[in-house]
Amino acid sequence: MKKSIVLKCVCILISTHMFKEVITLNFFGLDTLTIDLPQGRVRGSFDLFNTQRMFLGIPYATVTDRFQVAGSPPTWNGTFTANQGNVMCNQYFSTLRQPIGQEDCLVLNIYTPPSRTNELYPVIVFIHGGGFYFGSNSKLIYNPQFLVRENVIVVTINYRLGAFGFLCLGIKEAPGNVGLKDQLAALKWIQNNIAYFGGDPKSVTIFGESAGAVSVHYFLLRNSTEGLFHRVIMDSGSILMPQDFEYNPIQSASTVATRLGYNTSDPNELLQIFKNSTASDIVRASYADQTNDAFSLYYFTPCVETAVADETEPLITEEPTQIIKRPGLNVPVIIGFNNREGIYWAQHYNYQTVEQVRSNFGSLIPNYLQFESDVNRTTFINDAVNVYFSNRTVIDGLIEYLSDSLVIYPSTFASEVLTKNSNRSVYNFYFDYDSFRNLNKFLTRLRFTPGACHGDELFYLFQPAVYAALPATPNDAAIIAAMTALWTSFAKTGIPSTSATTWTPSNQHLEFLEIGKEIKMIPLPNQERMEFWRQTYEKYGRK
Numbered sequence: 001m002k003k004s005i006v007l008k009c010v011c012i013l014i015s016t017h018m019f020k021e022v023i024t025l026n027f028f029g030l031d032t033l034t035i036d037l038p039q040g041r042v043r044g045s046f047d048l049f050n051t052q053r054m055f056l057g058i059p060y061a062t063v064t065d066r067f068q069v070a071g072s073p074p075t076w077n078g079t080f081t082a083n084q085g086n087v088m089c090n091q092y093f094s095t096l097r098q099p100i101g102q103e104d105c106l107v108l109n110i111y112t113p114p115s116r117t118n119e120l121y122p123v124i125v126f127i128h129g130g131g132f133y134f135g136s137n138s139k140l141i142y143n144p145q146f147l148v149r150e151n152v153i154v155v156t157i158n159y160r161l162g163a164f165g166f167l168c169l170g171i172k173e174a175p176g177n178v179g180l181k182d183q184l185a186a187l188k189w190i191q192n193n194i195a196y197f198g199g200d201p202k203s204v205t206i207f208g209e210s211a212g213a214v215s216v217h218y219f220l221l222r223n224s225t226e227g228l229f230h231r232v233i234m235d236s237g238s239i240l241m242p243q244d245f246e247y248n249p250i251q252s253a254s255t256v257a258t259r260l261g262y263n264t265s266d267p268n269e270l271l272q273i274f275k276n277s278t279a280s281d282i283v284r285a286s287y288a289d290q291t292n293d294a295f296s297l298y299y300f301t302p303c304v305e306t307a308v309a310d311e312t313e314p315l316i317t318e319e320p321t322q323i324i325k326r327p328g329l330n331v332p333v334i335i336g337f338n339n340r341e342g343i344y345w346a347q348h349y350n351y352q353t354v355e356q357v358r359s360n361f362g363s364l365i366p367n368y369l370q371f372e373s374d375v376n377r378t379t380f381i382n383d384a385v386n387v388y389f390s391n392r393t394v395i396d397g398l399i400e401y402l403s404d405s406l407v408i409y410p411s412t413f414a415s416e417v418l419t420k421n422s423n424r425s426v427y428n429f430y431f432d433y434d435s436f437r438n439l440n441k442f443l444t445r446l447r448f449t450p451g452a453c454h455g456d457e458l459f460y461l462f463q464p465a466v467y468a469a470l471p472a473t474p475n476d477a478a479i480i481a482a483m484t485a486l487w488t489s490f491a492k493t494g495i496p497s498t499s500a501t502t503w504t505p506s507n508q509h510l511e512f513l514e515i516g517k518e519i520k521m522i523p524l525p526n527q528e529r530m531e532f533w534r535q536t537y538e539k540y541g542r543k
Contacts, residue, residue: 032116035196040076045083046114052148055110055197056139057084060189061182063104063160066275067167067174069181069312070106073189085109085139089161090279092134092287099283101136103164106182108157108189109137111148112197120200121153122491125190125229127183129210129236129455131243132301133162133286140465146480147461150488153199157186161300163256163282167274168249168303169267174274176249176303177315183215184315187228205231205491209458213237213335214244214302217414218316221328231494233487234335236454239320240410242366243298247319252299259285321368321542324414327421332494332505334487335418336429336512337411339525340451342402347444349398354389357398361385366405369540380540387532399449404526407454409533412524415510425505427496430512430525431457437476439464457515461487475517482519 032053033044044055058080061070089105092098113121126142128135137156144154159165165179191201206229208216213234219225220232221239239245246252254265257273260281264270274282286299305314316323351357357364361381371377389397419426431452436442437460441453459467460476460483472480482501490496496503503513504521514522524530 032114034079037193037196038075039073039080041079042082043079044110047145050114052145053112053114053197054085054139055082055112057087057107058082058110059107060157061106061185063106066103066164067178067271069178070185082110086136087158088136088138089158090164090283091130091136091161092283094287099280101161101279101283103160103279105158105160106185107137108155108186109139109142110194110197110199111144111154111156112199113148113151113153116198120195120203121151121198122203122205122488123153123155123190123194123199123201124205124207124488124491125187126154126156127159127206127208127212127215128156129208129212130161131298132166132179132211133297133299135161135211141462142458143463143465143468144461145463146484147488150484152488152491153194153197155186155190155194155199157183159183159186162286163253163274163300164279166246166300166302167253168246168300168305169253169270170250170306171267171271172307174267174271175305175308175312175314177305180215180218180302180315184219184225184228187219187225191228202230203492204229205233207233207235207487208237209235209455210237210241211244211301214239214241218302218323220331220333220418221323221326222315223329224313226329229331231331231490232333233490234333234411234414235457236337236341236407236411238335238410238414239324240368240413241406242368242410243406244301245320245367246299246301246303247367249300249303256282256285256299259288319542324417325421328418330422330424332425332427332490333418334427334429334490334496335411335415336431337403337408338452338454338456339430339432340399340403340449341407341454342399342404343441343444343446343449343451344454345402345406346395346398347446351394351398354385354394354397357389357394358385364401364405368410368542369536370542371540376540380536383532383536387529395446395449399446399451400529404529404533408526409530409537412510412530413534413537415506419506419508419510425494427490427503427505428510428512429503430514430522432514432516433457433460433479434516435473435476435479437467437472439466457483460484479515483515486513 035042064071087107088101090101093100142156159182160179167174168176214237217239253270262273308314388401438456439459440455460480485498486496510524
């Protein structure tokens, strides 16, 4: 009897909610869900509990030619039903061990508060990470409901990945970096169209994580992007990240071409190979050598452009070690990292002894270092082994070394330069909160290792589907509330402070907002290790 009563109550609740959805759509559908754009009419939807409007899968550009800058967005007659929130660009899905995605994938998802107001909402544009070879703006991962409830609009974008976005052959038919130019096309589309959705084109914050932060950093240091955005957030990435720049793009393309059955280093021949191969074959060839090396998949990343198509401006004309010195645009910046970023990469290694690490250390040297002699190279290896492996287990040494060399030092150096080269406000954060919501770490084989892994902070700003049915713990809920309040305060005012937290910008000495069991200002973490990298970069950094 009791079970029957409970079941009836549940049915009533579901029916009531469905009726509420219908009523909402009937009364407010034309006013808030149907938008007339220059491209044509689009119709969005509310989420399950009417907490945000969603316009999903809107095309912002068209891929008309492989490896070339995208063309204008399509137009249409009738109404475009904007409900495709999980469009993906070509990439390899390791779980299924097969290629997925499509070439014409340049779409964006727009999430707004449920109602329109007379005032325009600030806009946050999120650029996903993934080493420029995987990832998407999927609603399953990047549902921004926590951010939107703070009365901002969030836009998440796709861009071409792997060879499709970053084949760099030094010829105008494949100049490289079209994936970055996709992102710029999205930012221009947002400037022209976001007001139709209630967003303020004069209050745009670009927010990137990992490769997305690398992208954002390039745009920040490029004067021609002025007006496309007004604030910058860089999570766990800067243009100095070694895995996200290709110094030998012809060699990388030739390696993948070999797996396609061809042996050449001629740019024009390589172009024909990649143009005539199927998308699936290119993806498979790019992922064929998944070795113990954490960097074996980074074949196609940003590069120096030595040739561009007619009437197209090159985006990257110098190496990152030169670009990073530019003053860039005078806009406020949030930049930071997680305390144990390297868990994400350390999972790929199975070294048992320090000597195994030492004998294979060549693959661990970041490409922003360049040695004039074998003696210098050996000296660096010995020094690094001494700093990171003397008093730690092998796996802990790898985690700390990879954290520092790949993310923390590049981000710290970027923050120092950004602080010195302009009177902009630079806010640093250090995320070391550890819980079940640290999704990236949970998905690695090192899930029980303490600390916050690369990308873990994102799941206190976004609600991935895997957590949708799980109520946040009180501690997790507090971190979610604090981070979303700070990030959206920055998007609204350029100052990431709330009534509960005062986040001070850095001056001559970097200060960080620690986001952990407590939220408080601290000095630069691990200063001795950062000093090791400063001295190393001064000696051996690419000039």
